[in-house]
Amino acid sequence: MAQRKVIISCAVTGSIHTPSMPPHLPVTAKESAESAIGAAEAGAAIVHLHARNPQDGRPDQSPEAFEPFLRVIKQSSNVVVNLTTGGSPYMTVEERVRPAKKWRPEIASRNMGSMNFGLFPMLKRYKEFKHEWEPKMLEGSHDLVGRPSRRRHGRARACYRRSRRHGVEPRDLARFPGAPSQSRQTPPLARNPDGSGARRRRKGAQSHA
Numbered sequence: 001m002a003q004r005k006v007i008i009s010c011a012v013t014g015s016i017h018t019p020s021m022p023p024h025l026p027v028t029a030k031e032s033a034e035s036a037i038g039a040a041e042a043g044a045a046i047v048h049l050h051a052r053n054p055q056d057g058r059p060d061q062s063p064e065a066f067e068p069f070l071r072v073i074k075q076s077s078n079v080v081v082n083l084t085t086g087g088s089p090y091m092t093v094e095e096r097v098r099p100a101k102k103w104r105p106e107i108a109s110r111n112m113g114s115m116n117f118g119l120f121p122m123l124k125r126y127k128e129f130k131h132e133w134e135p136k137m138l139e140g141s142h143d144l145v146g147r148p149s150r151r152r153h154g155r156a157r158a159c160y161r162r163s164r165r166h167g168v169e170p171r172d173l174a175r176f177p178g179a180p181s182q183s184r185q186t187p188p189l190a191r192n193p194d195g196s197g198a199r200r201r202r203k204g205a206q207s208h209a
Contacts, residue, residue: 009046010039015088016119018134019057020126028054029068035078036069040079047073048082048109051099056131059088061095063102070103082107089117089146090137117144 004009012035012200013026029051036047048102051065053056066083073081089095100108103115 007046008044009048009082010036010044011048012036012039012051013052015059015084015086016049016051016117018122018137019131020129020134021043021122025189026059027052027057029065029072033072035077036073036079040077044109046080046082050084050087056133057090058131058133061091061098063089063099066099066103080107082109084109085194086111086146089144090140094186111146115146117141117146119144167183 012032017025019025019027026035039047051060053060083100085096085100085108119138123138
């Protein structure tokens with residue numbers, strides 16, 4: 001049987017989960033570096049990196065927050081680094097692109113379509129939180145939609161020119177070049193973040209970036 005080469009990308013810590021959800025979520029620079037190096041040793045070729053405030057785990061897009069773990073990762077591994085430009089859906093484009101613009105990684109992520117960041121169902125699953133900002137962030141996501149429009153991509157273009165590759169993150173098949181129009185493809189399942197409420201999107205419905 002012919003072997004097929006696979007590139008594994010590991011998202012070490014994102015911005016969606018809060019520190020009270022997974023008990024082993026990397027928060028400090030030391031934890032992020034150890035998790036990234038561990039992922040590389042386990043076979044990951046790429047690590048997708050976010051940064052967090054070490055005091056309360058809040059997403060942090062300041063270039064200074066990335067520097068400590070980037071230095072350790074580069075000194076300890078040859079894994080390809082993919083820095084987020086998504087940051088947090090609550091941040092402006094200018095805030096999101098600062099780390100990639102400063103550190104010029106091999107890859108910078110690029111969100112290609114709109115996405116519903118309705119994280120509020122997590123309030124039913126988790127009743128106790130370590131930090132005051134966590135339930136407020138989840139409650140505020142009832143009408144939170146990521147909108148990576150053409151104008152926003154234009155404002156981020158200088159950042160992408162500084163990175164060597166784009167880490168494209170399409171939200172549905174219509175975002176892939178050469179993919180059939182969304183009105184012709186099978187309507188995808190829409191599901192809440194907690195896995196409940198699966199339903200078919202209405203046939204022919206369009207996704208707006």
